[in-house]
Amino acid sequence: MSKKVPFALFCAGLTVILAFPILGLNLEHKGTSLVVTGADNWTLIGVLVAALIVFVTQLLKSQIKATYQAVKPNFGGLIQRLPGEDKRKLISKLVLIALIIAALVLPFFTSRQWPDIATLVLIYVILGLGLNVVVGLAGLLDLGYVAFYAVGAYSYALLSQYFGWSFWACLPIGTLLAATFGLLLGFPVLRLRGDYLAIVTLGFGEIIRILLNNFTSITGGPNGIGNIPKPSLPFIQFEPNFEIVWLEFGRRATDGGVPFHKFFDLPYDSSLKVIVLYLIALALAVITILIIQRLIRMPVGRAWEALREDEIACRSLGLNRTAIKLSAFTIGASFAGFAGSLFAARQGFINPESFIFWESVIILAIVVLGGMGSQIGVMIAAAIVVLLQELTAEFDEYRLLAFGAIMVLMMIWKPQGLLPMKRPHIKLKQE
Amino acid sequence: MLEAGLYFLQQLINGITIGSTYALIAIGYTMVYGIIGMINFAHGEIYMIGTYVAFMAIAGMAMLGIEFLPIIFLGALLASMLVSSSFGWAVERIAYRPLRGGNRLIPLISAIGMSIFLQNYVRLGQGSRDIAMSSQITGGFSIGPTDGFHATLSYMQIIIFVVMLVSMALLTLFISKSRMGRACRAVAQDLKMANLLGIDTNRVIATTFVIGAALAAVAGTLLGMYYGVVNAYVGFIAGLKAFTAAVLGGIGSIPGAMLGGILLGIAESMTAAYFSTEYKDVVSFGLLVLILLFKPTGILGKPEVEKI
Numbered sequence: 257m258s259k260k261v262p263f264a265l266f267c268a269g270l271t272v273i274l275a276f277p278i279l280g281l282n283l284e285h286k287g288t289s290l291v292v293t294g295a296d297n298w299t300l301i302g303v304l305v306a307a308l309i310v311f312v313t314q315l316l317k318s319q320i321k322a323t324y325q326a327v328k329p330n331f332g333g334l335i336q337r338l339p340g341e342d343k344r345k346l347i348s349k350l351v352l353i354a355l356i357i358a359a360l361v362l363p364f365f366t367s368r369q370w371p372d373i374a375t376l377v378l379i380y381v382i383l384g385l386g387l388n389v390v391v392g393l394a395g396l397l398d399l400g401y402v403a404f405y406a407v408g409a410y411s412y413a414l415l416s417q418y419f420g421w422s423f424w425a426c427l428p429i430g431t432l433l434a435a436t437f438g439l440l441l442g443f444p445v446l447r448l449r450g451d452y453l454a455i456v457t458l459g460f461g462e463i464i465r466i467l468l469n470n471f472t473s474i475t476g477g478p479n480g481i482g483n484i485p486k487p488s489l490p491f492i493q494f495e496p497n498f499e500i501v502w503l504e505f506g507r508r509a510t511d512g513g514v515p516f517h518k519f520f521d522l523p524y525d526s527s528l529k530v531i532v533l534y535l536i537a538l539a540l541a542v543i544t545i546l547i548i549q550r551l552i553r554m555p556v557g558r559a560w561e562a563l564r565e566d567e568i569a570c571r572s573l574g575l576n577r578t579a580i581k582l583s584a585f586t587i588g589a590s591f592a593g594f595a596g597s598l599f600a601a602r603q604g605f606i607n608p609e610s611f612i613f614w615e616s617v618i619i620l621a622i623v624v625l626g627g628m629g630s631q632i633g634v635m636i637a638a639a640i641v642v643l644l645q646e647l648t649a650e651f652d653e654y655r656l657l658a659f660g661a662i663m664v665l666m667m668i669w670k671p672q673g674l675l676p677m678k679r680p681h682i683k684l685k686q687e
Numbered sequence: 688m689l690e691a692g693l694y695f696l697q698q699l700i701n702g703i704t705i706g707s708t709y710a711l712i713a714i715g716y717t718m719v720y721g722i723i724g725m726i727n728f729a730h731g732e733i734y735m736i737g738t739y740v741a742f743m744a745i746a747g748m749a750m751l752g753i754e755f756l757p758i759i760f761l762g763a764l765l766a767s768m769l770v771s772s773s774f775g776w777a778v779e780r781i782a783y784r785p786l787r788g789g790n791r792l793i794p795l796i797s798a799i800g801m802s803i804f805l806q807n808y809v810r811l812g813q814g815s816r817d818i819a820m821s822s823q824i825t826g827g828f829s830i831g832p833t834d835g836f837h838a839t840l841s842y843m844q845i846i847i848f849v850v851m852l853v854s855m856a857l858l859t860l861f862i863s864k865s866r867m868g869r870a871c872r873a874v875a876q877d878l879k880m881a882n883l884l885g886i887d888t889n890r891v892i893a894t895t896f897v898i899g900a901a902l903a904a905v906a907g908t909l910l911g912m913y914y915g916v917v918n919a920y921v922g923f924i925a926g927l928k929a930f931t932a933a934v935l936g937g938i939g940s941i942p943g944a945m946l947g948g949i950l951l952g953i954a955e956s957m958t959a960a961y962f963s964t965e966y967k968d969v970v971s972f973g974l975l976v977l978i979l980l981f982k983p984t985g986i987l988g989k990p991e992v993e994k995i
Contacts, residue, residue: 459972
């Protein structure tokens with residue numbers, strides 16, 4: 257006890273030092289000079305209360321820990337009562353089917369705003385899954401992921417603006433272009449230690465943004481590129497003659513296609529284009545999920561994880577470290593390009609402001625929250641993060657503050673994420 | 688010809704000034720990396736907090752009517768060092784210590800979280816607009832013809848350079864002579880072995896964070912007084928530059944951080960002067976990539992041996 261009191265006092269004093277200057281004092285301009293004013297009394301009381309709380313917790317740390325151990329919820333009984341393996345598989349399949357049907361049908365019954373947000377969620381699902389390959393599976397911390405996203409978005413925007421190419425032509429090009437950038441960046445850097453990779457990718461992300469901002473003649477600089485067409489859908493027409501018609505969902509055809517409502521003689525519905533974009537995003541997200549699911553089970557996927565766990569052991573077993581890392585990095589980058597094209601189509605307008613470092617952090621937060629390596633976890637986390645972003649836009653500072661704090665706390669308490677990854681495995685049936 | 692020479696000299700002076708502060712921030716990165724092998728992403732924010740506290744101290748002393756410059760300068764320096772090193776200590780204790788010894792990725796992500804947290808903590812308390820302050824120390828020497836184009840070396844620039852040299856000298860003395868400094872070197876060589884031999888490694892690591900943060904606060908005070916502007920976002924880019932400087936000089940090496948900082952400062956001011964201001968950040972990142980490509984150990988770094 258005697259040793260604890262000085263330490264607790266020290267911590268309380270430290271709390272005051274940490275909180276008082278930043279929260280309790282305000283710098284203000286008065287005329288030409290700068291003055292310091294005190295914040296209102298409530299802030300000061302808050303600081304003191306915080307110090308008191310820190311003092312008491314530090315003093316009673318061991319007691320609190322003991323109490324927590326005593327009342328800690330025990331999940332042992334619950335797990336035993338869960339249904340058996342086969343039943344669980346059936347249930348999860350049914351849930352999956354129900355979810356897919358709901359995802360397909362729901363947008364037609366909600367207001368216009370929801371499919372739009374859902375599209376954004378799906379874009380982040382693709383981004384999260386792509387970064388999950390790099391960070392979660394291969395264990396390479398990529399802090400410039402947004403650069404590849406920007407490459408995908410700008411390649412669609414520029415190709416459609418200068419050459420009038422359609423979304424479906426630009427999607428693979430954007431994906432390939434992002435993959436190429438990933439390959440070019442990854443090649444020199446991946447030979448190095450992991451931490452260097454983090455900082456170099458961060459720098460690369462900033463370089464791309466600065467370049468986009470300064471090549472005003474091509475990219476429009478900070479003004480960005482507008483009027484990016486929404487994707488059209490092909491429709492095979494048999495009469496009067498066999499041809500493929502590109503249906504557009506705007507009021508007027510802008511991309512050389514036919515407006516949907518004119519083609520079918522329906523009244524114009526402005527929410528249709530949002531829903532169609534949502535459905536396209538859904539299809540692309542499902543494709544992403546399927547591709548990555550296969551990759552994880554392939555030898556290359558196993559190699560990613562093995563390399564993450566123990567690099568020296570892998571090299572001793574004859575795995576080519578650079579090639580494996582490079583494959584993860586390139587595949588991750590290509591999905592960012594994929595999502596980027598979709599993002600440009602959704603926004604209809606892009607500028608470098610959409611591709612700041614903060615975006616990379618959000619995508620990283622999705623991967624971390626969801627559980628590194630876990631696909632379901634990443635999808636759920638993407639939904640949570642995007643919805644929180646959309647719904648709490650007015651509490652900007654608090655939101656970011658909470659974001660940072662959650663990232664730290666997650667790493668301390670649950671570094672494996674909300675839904676940790678489970679290895680695909682086969683269990684022998686007991687006869 | 689003379690004019691071009693003077694212009695070059697001016698850029699050199701500016702570059703060394705900025706580079707000196709990069710060097711001071713880079714020490715924090717390099718010492719932490721040398722001991723526990725992680726990049727402390729929150730270090731840039733600690734520098735930014737140092738600048739804020741220095742501004743508060745200067746404004747507060749001006750309101751109290753203190754006009755003697757050395758006292759203002761020392762007061763600002765001490766206040767910012769106190770608060771920043773408290774932050775350094777707390778950050779290590781809260782966000783890094785519980786994670787030590789696990790996967791390398793985890794403390795790195797925690798550090799990014801901490802950086803975001805601190806940045807928005809300051810934004811919450813101080814608002815997100817720029818805070819400007821008129822410069823306290825004005826005047827300087829001018830070099831070259833007084834009526835034509837001339838290079839100036841301001842007193843503030845001299846102070847920055849001198850303070851940087853003094854801090855570096857003190858740090859080197861501390862590391863090489865004191866008991867704690869010897870423990871620091873031992874821990875950097877082999878953490879486990881040092882622990883076995885009875886060195887309190889937790890204490891050494893905490894000290895490293897405190898020293899790094901205090902030097903970042905020195906840089907924050909100096910750079911704040913030099914530019915006269917601060918906002919909650921300056922830490923990020925400054926931290927990135929300082930990290931580049933640390934890698935350039937050889938991460939883990941203290942003289943390397945100093946050399947790297949000054950080289951980076953000069954490279955940046957030359958790019959801004961002869962090429963374009965917009966691309967000065969591109970140059971420093973490009974430089975980072977190039978160093979990592981051709982000499983990953985940096986100028987003064989030692990090659991790392993992987994132990995099994």
